[in-house]
Amino acid sequence: MPHHAPARASDLGPALEFEGLLAQLVERADQMMRSQSRLRDLIRVNNDLTSNLDLETVLRKIVEIGTELIHAEFGAMGVIAEDQSMEQFITVGMNAETIERIGAMPEGKGLLGALIADPSPVRLAEIADDARSSGFPAHHPLMKSFLGVPIRVRDSVYGNLYLTDSKNGQFSADDEELAEALAATAGIAIANARLFEEALYREKWASALAETARRLIEDEDDQHLGFLVDRVKELADADMVSIGLVTSARTDLVIDRVVGSGADDLMGTSFSLGETVAGEAIRSGEPVLVPDAGLLDDHHFTTPTRLGDAMVIPFTIGAGGAGVLSLARLKGRADFGARDLDMGMSFASHISVSIDRAEARTTKRRVALLEDRSRIARDLHDHVIQRLFATGLSLQAVAAELAPADAHTVTEQVKEIDASIAQIRQSIFALHRDPEVTSVSLRARVLEIVDRVESQDSSSPRPQVTFLGPVDLMADAPLTDDVAAVVTEALANVVRHGQATNVEVVISAAAGRVTVEVTDDGIGPGTSPRLSGLANLRSRADSYDGSFELEPGPEGGTQLVWSVPV
Structure with missing residues (x-):
């Protein structure tokens, strides 16, 4: 058999070079295919994220997609508040039991805080080797490789995307680029979600303000x-x-x-x-x-x-x-x-505006009530009193022609008519008074006291009040206070000692004096009156060089007379 000599290295050179170039070409093609696949995934992610405006859903979706595309075991996102603290922290890869055992979310210190202080990408093969790492809390799974990128839109930083434990051993430069691209997309999605939420918020408030304004204008309700x-x-x-x-x-x-x-x-x-x-x-x-x-x-x-x-x-x-x-x-x-x-x-x-309108409506109703009262008072004065006065004059004329016994009976009826006229005049004055406005006149003060006493003790009779003479003109503010105190104490005595069926209060201004007379038909103060109150009334009279008397009434009961010069 013929013997073949071995091939020389110089003869294999072109083949080896070709195989090396072919391997490089295959590797580059594989890298391009992976890049194209990641690019397609990133485009799909862009569509998913930018079409969803629910912020909470967007944030979690970003972390889930980041762990999927970059092949990480764990992922998280920290949302930064205005004061640069950690406002929200979303995790993916840990079960609920582990998260609960870890406890409170991170406060943004250590390596996480470094990303907040300096929003630049951080890629580490071993977390523990970095001086900024502060370790893990109790029950936290141990992690090795780390990739963190800021989530921003222009100069606004919304948070950071964190990925740990690469399934390929450690994160590559391509992983960092993809994470930055994902973070940029996330920033736009977060910005859109926040703008949408802000628009909904302002729309809700604007609708409520418009509804309130319409209700204030159209509705007269006091509520x-x-x-x-x-x-x-x-x-x-x-x-x-x-x-x-x-x-x-x-x-x-x-x-x-x-x-x-x-x-x-x-x-x-x-x-x-x-x-x-x-x-x-x-x-x-x-x-x-x-x-x-x-x-x-x-x-x-x-x-x-x-x-x-x-x-x-x-x-x-x-x-x-x-x-x-x-x-x-x-x-x-x-x-x-x-x-x-x-x-x-x-x-x-x-x-x-609501409070102003309520007060305006109250004032309007008060004015309408006073106008109605004025009309009633005018009718009482112009018609009822005049007719009673004419009847009294006619009876007096008849009494002049009657026998003394009969004339006395008619005269007593005339006195009753005069008393009725006085009471009607008092009622007319009360009708002109606005009960919701505090008045300083003596008449108003006395009537307020009578109203208060009646409201406090409905079992006692309402006092009949008569004013004689220009009491408001003759009583200045200090004297008005003293007269009010005298009437208050006198009526308190009547209520306290009780059993009165008739109480009369007469305030008169004549011959340079103001006099208060309070008469009742009760059992009287007895032998042990409350001396402090009576002493107070006497002291008030003495300060004017006036007089004070408390005696049995002409027909039983008690008569109080307090009189001072003016």
Whole structure:
């Protein structure tokens, strides 16, 4: 057999070079195919993410897709709040039991905090080898390789995407590029979701404000304030909403309406403004954000310490009135943002309009009532009194021609007619008086006292009050106070000692003196009257060089006479 000599290396050179080039070409083709596959996956992901506007769904989907495309065992996303703290942390790859055993979400320290402080990609073969790593909490699975990229749109950073434990051993530069592309898509998706949520939020508030404005204009219902409080609580997702009104002296705040947590404890309570948060808001005219409403306890504004974030919004009422709209959420819930404050201020202006309109309607009804009373009083004076007066004159003429016994009977009836005329005149004056407005005239003060005594003790007879002479002209403010005190004490004695069926109060101004006479047909004060009250009446009379007497009445009972010179 012929013998073949072995091939020389120089003869194999082109073959080896060709095989090397072919291997490189196959590797490059494989890389291109993988890149194309990842590119197709990324395009699919873009369509999925940008078409979904539910923010919570978008965030979780981003992490799930990141772990799938980059072949990671675990994935997470940290959402950054405005103060650069970790607002939300979403994990993929760990079961619910493990997450529960780990406990609270990360606070943004260590390696995670480094990405927040410097939003640049971080790729590590071993997490433990990095000086910024602070280890893992108890029950946390151990992790080796790490890839973190920021989620941003232009200059706005929304958070970071974290991937750990590459199934290929460690993350490659291609993995980092793909993660950055995914993070860019995620940033757009988050921005779109937030813009959409913001649009829905403002649309909801705008619709509510328009509805409220329409209701304020068209509806004459007095319950607008309750409707507004309920509406703002619902829209702001608050746990407590209250309306506080400043008193006329501008020293205290009274809680006029409150719904939600602690409502029963707060309703109707009052607080001194002083250095309170509400006082600060009213003085500055600017809303105040309170990080922890529990701190308001020190300002005597509210009591439920379980409340967390709160905002206090001032508003004006009419020419000089003021109030505050307060909203609070329970501890642990999300804080109020700038948009909540803007919308709260809009609702506070509607509350101001509602209160103004309610007061205007009340004033309108009061004027209508007084006009109706004036008409009744005019009819009583022009018709009833004139007819009674004419009847009395006719009876007096008849009595002059009768025998003495009969004439006496007729004369007594004339006196009754005169007394009826006096009572009708008193009623006419009362009709002209507005019971909702405090009056300083002596007549009004006495009638208010009579009304109060009757309301406090319905079993006692209503005193018959008669005014003789220009009592309002002759009594100045101090004397009016003294007369009011005399009438109050005298009627209190009648009620206290009881059994009276008739009580008469006569206030007269004549011959330079103002006199108060209170007569009843009861059992009298007895032998042990309450000396302190009577001594007070005597002291008031002595201060004017006047007189005070308490004696049995001409027909039983008691007669009190208090008289002072003017």
